[in-house]
Amino acid sequence: MQIRPGTALKLGLVALPLLAPVPSGAQQGDAQRGEYLVSAGGCLGCHTEKKDGAVPFAGGRALETPFGTFYGPNITPHPEAGIGRWTEADFVRAMREGVRPDGANYFPAFPYPSFTKIADADLRDMWAYLRTLAPSAQPSRPHELGVLYRWRLPVSAWKWLYFTPGPFVPDPQASAAVNRGAYLVQALGHCGECHTPRDFLGGPKKDRYLAGGKGPEGKRIPNLTPTRLKKSSDKELEDVLKTGITPDGDVLADAMGEVVTNTTSKLTPADLDAVIAYLRTLPPLPDEPK
Ligand code: HEC
Ligand code: HEC
Structure with a gap:
């Protein structure tokens, strides 16, 4: 593979945290690096309403699926409307395991079957970035799903069939x-x-x-x-x-x-x-x- 001069070094720097295990109890994540990772994850699109003047990450974006319409929730640090009361561990569990802080399953319209592969160090940096967003009081909209698909419990069966949790292995x-x-x-x-x-x-x-x-x-x-x-x-x-x-x-x-x-x-x-x-x-x- 051809790597342009100068890019090899950058690539090495970006890839480093992915390959090097981070000691537990490590310091806070790097919000600036997190911002880049959040854009590479496309979080903005699904978590921002599609209209002029919409508040980024404040939720409300409709996602049409064969099972009904999902609405990306507010993921700003607002204590009631967003995820302001969450801990970093809650965030890591949501992304890695597709599980809510109260233990219920997320629907896989939230692409955690892919996000489970995100490296620990990257999750920490993404969390640090999300904490820097301005809190928005806009409440998350309830999903509008077909009667057969409303329940979070059967998602366990779906996960058993299709979901393999765990970070990417090079x-x-x-x-x-x-x-x-x-x-x-x-x-x-x-x-x-x-x-x-x-x-x-x-x-x-x-x-x-x-x-x-x-x-x-x-x-x-x-x-x-x-x-x-x-x-x-x-x-x-x-x-x-x-x-x-x-x-x-x-x-x-x-x-x-x-x-x-x-x-x-x-x-x-x-x-x-x-x-x-x-x-x-x-x-x-x-x-x-x-
Ligand atoms: C939300 C759904 C969605 C996601 C996520 C997505 N794609 Fe696509 N992609 C599409 C659709 C739909 C098209 C066809 C668009 C068109 O023809 O106008 C497309 C087209 C493409 C094309 C053009 C291919 C061609 O031959 O015309 C490339 C390349 C591509 N995607 C790469 C990617 C890569 C790389 C990613 C991940 C970073 C990605 N896509 C993620 C929906 C998606
Ligand atoms: C394809 C659309 C989509 C993308 C892309 C997406 N999300 Fe989501 N996300 C959702 C949906 C839909 C839910 C709600 C799932 C549910 O209610 O079961 C959700 C839920 C969440 C939650 C839980 C919020 C809560 O109140 O419980 C967090 C945190 C989250 N997403 C973070 C992210 C991050 C970080 C990214 C980028 C790496 C991201 N999402 C990308 C659709 C998406």
Whole structure:
């Protein structure tokens, strides 16, 4: 893999906390680093209402799914409306295990099946950043779900079937860049939440990882394995993920347009290269039948 001069050092610096275990009882997280990680995680999109003047992270964003409409909650440090009373441990448990402070399950519309892979040190920094947000008193909106899907208890069965908690484990055979890319794609970027096809219970088809298929709104989601991406050069993919404009001049639509604005356009050049380097190493899978 080609690394541009100067990026190797940056990449090493960014990857370091991921590889080095942090001693327990370590000091407070680094909010500035956390801000970058929160943008790489696309938290803003789902936790901010889609209207002019919406307060960032104050919740209210509608997420349509086959099971009903979820609303991203307020995650600012407001003591009642947000998560101001939470401890860092509550946050880590929510992200790693998909469990609320009171022990109930979160619905996987909150992409904790991907976020579980976020490294401890990164979770600590993200928490430090979220604590710096201005508290918003805007109450979270209740979800509007089909009668069959309202209950949090059956989510335990879903989790038993589809959810494997635990941080990302680097592949010792792969380069540092490919591991960094794998971490960004699988954990923070949660690209598989849209690009991996799902079965009728809404579980990802693991043997079809990133192979695309029908999205929640019935629209086709492209295959991100080399079957399709081999047609684009690294430079072309970099431009698509930075600008949202394809080599043919098409503009990537809604869901991906937002991912580009909130996430991939904000990645450092080294991280963007790492994402592309990792996608190149995926097994080429055929498109999902129409
Ligand atoms: C695809 C949309 C989506 C993305 C992206 C997303 N979330 Fe969420 N999040 C949700 C939904 C929906 C819930 C509510 C789940 C439930 O009620 O079971 C939630 C719940 C939460 C909660 C629990 C709030 C509470 O009051 O219990 C926290 C904390 C949280 N998200 C943090 C984050 C962070 C940090 C990120 C970025 C790394 C993030 N979320 C990205 C959709 C999303
Ligand atoms: C919220 C859903 C969603 C998420 C999350 C998501 N994507 Fe996408 N992606 C889409 C959709 C939908 C399209 C098709 C957009 C279009 O054709 O206008 C797309 C298109 C793309 C394309 C263009 C492919 C082509 O051949 O046209 C690339 C590259 C891509 N996504 C990469 C990524 C990466 C990398 C991530 C993770 C950082 C990611 N996507 C996360 C929904 C998503």
